Amino acid sequence: MHVRSLARLVAALSVLAFASARAEDRLRLDGRVDDRPARFVLDTGLSFPLAALPDGARRLGLTIAKPPPDLPGAADLFDGLSSPHRVFLPPDNVEPNGVFVLLKVSPEGIEPDFDVLVGWPGLRGNALYYAPGRGVRRIERKIALDLNGGQVFPLIDESVAVLDAGEAGAPLRVMLDTGGNAGVQLSPALWNAWLAEHPNQPTTLLNQYSPASGTQVVPQGFAPTLRIGRLLLRNVLVSPRPVSLQRGEIQAAAILSLDVFANQDLYLDGPGKRAVILPALGPSAVVYNRLGASFTSPDLAAKVARGGPAARAGLQDGDVLLKIDGLSPGDYLAKTTERPVWAQPAGTAMELTLKRGADQIERRVALEDWLGQAR
Numbered sequence: 020m021h022v023r024s025l026a027r028l029v030a031a032l033s034v035l036a037f038a039s040a041r042a043e044d045r046l047r048l049d050g051r052v053d054d055r056p057a058r059f060v061l062d063t064g065l066s067f068p069l070a071a072l073p074d075g076a077r078r079l080g081l082t083i084a085k086p087p088p089d090l091p092g093a094a095d096l097f098d099g100l101s102s103p104h105r106v107f108l109p110p111d112n113v114e115p116n117g118v119f120v121l122l123k124v125s126p127e128g129i130e131p132d133f134d135v136l137v138g139w140p141g142l143r144g145n146a147l148y149y150a151p152g153r154g155v156r157r158i159e160r161k162i163a164l165d166l167n168g169g170q171v172f173p174l175i176d177e178s179v180a181v182l183d184a185g186e187a188g189a190p191l192r193v194m195l196d197t198g199g200n201a202g203v204q205l206s207p208a209l210w211n212a213w214l215a216e217h218p219n220q221p222t223t224l225l226n227q228y229s230p231a232s233g234t235q236v237v238p239q240g241f242a243p244t245l246r247i248g249r250l251l252l253r254n255v256l257v258s259p260r261p262v263s264l265q266r267g268e269i270q271a272a273a274i275l276s277l278d279v280f281a282n283q284d285l286y287l288d289g290p291g292k293r294a295v296i297l298p299a300l301g302p303s304a305v306v307y308n309r310l311g312a313s314f315t316s317p318d319l320a321a322k323v324a325r326g327g328p329a330a331r332a333g334l335q336d337g338d339v340l341l342k343i344d345g346l347s348p349g350d351y352l353a354k355t356t357e358r359p360v361w362a363q364p365a366g367t368a369m370e371l372t373l374k375r376g377a378d379q380i381e382r383r384v385a386l387e388d389w390l391g392q393a394r
Contacts, residue, residue, distance in 0.1 A: 045060050045133070045277070046060060046062075046147075046149065046156060046158075046277070047133060048060075048061065048109060048137075048158070049109070050106065050108040051106070052079045052081075052104050052107075052117070052135070053079075053080070053104050055079050055080070057075070057078075057079055057134050057135055058075075058134045059108060059133065059134070059135050059136075059137050060133045060135070060136050060137070061142060061147070061158065061197055061198075062136045062137065062138055062139075062196070063138075063139050063142060063147075063180035063196060063197045064138075064179050064195065064196030064197065064198050064199065064274070065136050065137075065138030065139060065198060066138055066139060066140065067120045067140065068117065068118075068137070068141035069106065069118065069119045069135060069136070069137060069138070069141060070119060070120040070121075070122055070135065070136040071120070072122055072124075072131055072133070072134060073098075073121075073122060073123070074134070075131070075134025076101070076121050076134075079134060079135075081104070081119050082101065082102070083098055083099035083100070084101055087099050087120075088120070095123070096122065096123060096124070097121060097122060098121040098122070099121055100118055100119070100120060101120075102118070103115075103116035103117060103118055104116075104117050104118075104119070108137065108158075110159060111160070112144075112145065119135070136198065138179070139177075139178065139179045139180045140178065142180075143180075144160070144289055145159060145160055146158070146159055146160070146286070146288045146289060146290070147285070147286070148162050148164060148284070148286050148287075149197075149280050149284065149287075150297070150299070151280065151281055151303070152282075152284070152299045152301060152303055153284070153300050155284075160290075161290070162286070162288075164295075166286065166297070168297065169286070169295040169296060169298075170250060170251065170295065170296040170297075171293055172184055172193075172294050172295075173292060173293055173294075174287075174289075174292045174293055174294055175190065177192075179195075179196075180194065180195040180196075180197075180294070181193065181194050182195065182250075182294040184247050184248035184249050184250040184272075185248050185249070186248070186249070191247070192270065192271040192272055193271060193272060193273045193275060194274045194275065195285075195287065195294065196274050196275065197276075197277045198277070199274075199276040199277065200276050200278045201225060201258065201274075201276045202225075202255055202257055202258060202276055202278060202305075203242075203245060203247075203252065203257045203258070203273055203274070203279055204258055204260040204261070204273060205247075205257060205258070205259055205260060205272070206260055206271070206272050206273065207259060207260070209247065209273060210258070213240075213242070213245075217240065220241075221326055221389055221390055223239050223240075223307055223310075223311050223324050223327060223389075224236050224237070224238060224239065224308055224311065224312065224313040224322060224323075224324050225237050225238070225239040225313075226308075226313040226315060227261055234315055234316070235262065236313045236315060237259050238258060238324070239256055239257065239258040239308070240256070240257050240390060241254075241257070241390035242254075242256075242257050243391070243393075243394060245257060247272060250296065251296075252275075252283060252296070253282050253283060253393075254282035254302055254303075254392075254394070255305070256305055256307055256390075260273075278305070281299070281303040281305070282299050282302060282303055282305070282393055283296050283297065283299050284296070284299055302394055303393055304392060305390075305393055306362045307362065307390060308359070308361045308362065309328070309361055309363070309365060309386035309387055309388065310328055310329050310361040311324040311326075311327020311328050311389065312324065312327070312330075312361075314348075318339055319339055319340040319348065320337055320338070320340075321334055321335070321336060321337060321338040321339070321373070323338075327389060328387045332383065332384035333382050334373070334382055334384070335375065338373040338374070338375050339373060339375075340371065340372075340373060341372040341373060341374055341379070342370075342371070342372035343360070343369055343372075344369055344370050345370065345372070361386065364386070365385075365388040366385060366387075367385065367386045368383065368384070368385045368386075369385075370383050
């Protein structure tokens with residue numbers, strides 16, 4: 020994710036938020052910082068080589084050596100910069116003087132399963148091949164790969180991974196953000212154009228938070244095919260890009276999150292300065308909010324999508340979530356394996372206890388694949 024929206028990764032781990040990459044989907048590597056084992060996540064949307072979460076910094080003995088970088092909003096996001104440390108990432112990436120940006124943000128009540136984010140400046144000397152349908156997640160200095168049938172795009176020289184999907188002389192920036200899990204986020208112009216072309220397409224709700232955008236609930240739809248300039252994507256979720264409250268962000272026509280590549284393979288060739296989108300082995304299920312309602316912290320007040328399962332079950336905007344199947348939202352989360360809870364399989368039934376004004380009400384709702392699925 021972009022430097023000015025880093026907190027989206029960890030804040031979205033809260034009970035009912037929906038944006039960050041799920042643990043099983045993250046691009047993880049086990050390495051070392053000095054002589055200590057460290058858990059890394061590869062984030063092509065991070066514009067610093069290394070960034071440490073607060074708990075990770077404590078585990079690894081990283082302390083503040085310098086003030087935060089002199090960038091807009093940096094003081095709100097970062098505690099500061101660490102002293103140099105020796106960093107090892109498999110198979111043979113060694114940085115003898117790795118300096119970490121130390122993040123202020125922490126997950127809300129959930130311990131993260133990684134310590135450190137590795138950003139695009141720390142990745143661009145390598146090749147990345149991510150093909151989850153084939154069980155492949157590789158990062159190496161060089162990867163020999165058959166690129167026949169792939170869509171090839173040049174990488175633009177930016178602080179984060181950005182490909183050019185435009186025609187000659189008319190660049191169209193598309194950012195690759197392997198630290199997020201929000202499908203394709205479109206610029207306002209592209210989102211409005213997609214809605215105009217699909218007037219009857221239902222939309223669910225995507226709950227996102229970052230210091231750069233605050234808490235925003237945005238609509239999210241499903242596209243069997245989506246064209247962005249010369250780039251053709253299949254079986255992806257689409258939403259409008261959150262409105263930033265800060266300046267200086269990369270101006271991309273679209274942002275592609277990690278879950279986009281469940282239905283197309285990604286070959287990111289840093290040294291060759293190219294990105295290649297390859298056909299996937301087969302369609303994979305897309306994971307979205309199957310309830311059609313979002314409950315926003317801190318009071319867990321509802322926003323309800325029109326025509327979705329929640330609306331048809333009688334939920335209304337402003338209903339406050341009290342319990343799920345008789346349990347507090349936190350206790351219910353603790354007993355489920357799916358994150359977020361609204362992405363559990365279609366057919367999962369729930370009894371929701373809600374507060375509406377002065378009244379407490381009960382509503383039974385079953386999750387549905389009402390946006391459609393990959394084919």
